[in-house]
Amino acid sequence: MNEKTDPAFAPGMASSTEMVGAPCWVSLMARDLAASQEFYGSVLGWDFRRGKLGDGFSVALDDGAPVAGIGGLAGTLQVAVAWTPYFAVADADVAAARIRERSGTVAVGPLAFSLGRGALAADRDGAVFGIWEGALIPDWQSGHQDAPAWLLLRTRDAFDAAIFYGEVLDWAAERSGSCDVSYENEEVVLISNGHVLARLGSGARGAAPDPMARPRWDVHFPVSDVDATCRAARDGGGTVFGRWTTDADVDEAALADPDGALFTITGR
Numbered sequence: 001m002n003e004k005t006d007p008a009f010a011p012g013m014a015s016s017t018e019m020v021g022a023p024c025w026v027s028l029m030a031r032d033l034a035a036s037q038e039f040y041g042s043v044l045g046w047d048f049r050r051g052k053l054g055d056g057f058s059v060a061l062d063d064g065a066p067v068a069g070i071g072g073l074a075g076t077l078q079v080a081v082a083w084t085p086y087f088a089v090a091d092a093d094v095a096a097a098r099i100r101e102r103s104g105t106v107a108v109g110p111l112a113f114s115l116g117r118g119a120l121a122a123d124r125d126g127a128v129f130g131i132w133e134g135a136l137i138p139d140w141q142s143g144h145q146d147a148p149a150w151l152l153l154r155t156r157d158a159f160d161a162a163i164f165y166g167e168v169l170d171w172a173a174e175r176s177g178s179c180d181v182s183y184e185n186e187e188v189v190l191i192s193n194g195h196v197l198a199r200l201g202s203g204a205r206g207a208a209p210d211p212m213a214r215p216r217w218d219v220h221f222p223v224s225d226v227d228a229t230c231r232a233a234r235d236g237g238g239t240v241f242g243r244w245t246t247d248a249d250v251d252e253a254a255l256a257d258p259d260g261a262l263f264t265i266t267g268r
Contacts, residue, residue, distance in 0.1 A: 014136040016088035016116065021169035021179045022192050024088040024136050026068045026149050026219050029120075030081055031259055033058060033072030039257050040070070043232045044221060044265075066137050067148040067221075081259040083219040084120065085151050085198075086130035087169050092117040095131045098168045099123075123164055125156050125215035126206055131169075151198040152218045152264075158200040162188040165200075211262060212241055212254060220264045226251040229265050233257075 016024065030036035033056060037048050046060040046067060057071045068083075089095040092110035099106055099121050107128075109119030116134015123129065140148060155161040162181055165171060170178050171190065179192045188200040204215040223229045230240045230253050237258035245251055251267040 014138060016133050016136060017090045018177050019088050019136070019179075019192065020090055020173075020175065020177045021165075021171045022088050022190075023085050023151055023197055024132055025086040025130075025140060026083060026151075027086065027130070028068065028070045028081075028083050028261055030070055030072050030261070033070060036070050036072065036257065036259070039236045039238065042236050043229060043238065043255075044223065062148060065148065066140060080128065081257075081261045082128055082216070083261055083263050084128050084130050085217050085219060086118065086132045087165075088136065089131045089133050089169065092119055092131055092133040095119075095133075095168055096121070099131075102164055102167060104164065104168070123155075123161060123215075125161070125204070127153060127155060127161075127215040127217050129217055148221070150196075150220045152220065153198065153200040153216075154204040154213075154218055155200060155202065155215045156204055156206065158186075158188045158202040161200050211256075211260075216262065218262070218264055220252075220266050222268045223265045224268055226253050226265055226267050229253070230255070 028036060037058060040046050040060060041048065046062055048058040048060055048070070050058055056073050057069060059066050060068045060070060096106045096110055096119050103124050105122045107120045107122065110117045111119065116132060118130055118132045120128065120130050153161060162171070166181065172178070172181050179190050179197060182189045182191060186201070189196055190198040190200070205213055206215055208214050226243065230243060233240060233255045239256040241254040241256065243251070243253040253265050254262065255265060256262050
């Protein structure tokens with residue numbers, strides 16, 4: 001793990017109003033920032049530097065490019081240790097009200113930060129996600145060929161979830177910058193400018209004893225060597241829940257860090 005101490009990362013001029021409803025960032029709420037940096041630095045090869053959200057946050061870098069955020073505030077905010085996607089919204093207060101109106105939960109916020117306003121929430125099935133109003137990280141968009149991460153919602157009913165998120169995040173709305181949705185291979189697909197930003201799949205069970213089967217946003221990180229990454233995760237105190245090859249002949253594996261935060265790695 002290498003934590004840089006040069007000036008904090010500064011996002012560019014792009015705003016959440018320009019890509020409403022699109023995934024704009026992923027972040028880990030950890031119990032111990034230093035321990036999480038050590039694990040993900042050794043497993044995924046990330047470097048870190050302090051972000052502009054305060055001393056309890058850092059930005060993970062892959063070859064100098066921002067990949068994700070890690071905040072050591074899970075205990076302070078009394079939230080689960082988990083990887084969480086954030087979605088761009090034009091108005092965090094409006095989006096938070098929509099979540100509550102549709103039987104979702106707003107656990108934290110909206111809170112004001114130096115770069116914008118955000119909130120941590122959960123949908124009707126308990127999958128945790130965030131909303132963000134404000135400046136966006138430049139060159140971070142899940143869906144581009146070289147994206148730092150991509151998202152899969154494992155949910156009870158993909159169509160029901162698509163209605164919830166569509167109404168909260170203005171998916172398929174007739175407004176500039178909003179995302180479209182389609183149906184492909186029994187999944188709901190979120191699309192912007194021809195790029196697939198996220199997929200929503202059915203079959204998760206809220207009461208399942210296996211955490212892998214519960215509703216959640218599954219964050220996928222690309223790696224060069226899936227087997228080597230799995231070994232590094234085990235050596236670092238993490239868990240490998242399974243490894244498989246997709247129909248497209250891509251290697252993937254489901255992992256958890258030492259605190260139990262689930263994520264998936266996928267071969268480049």
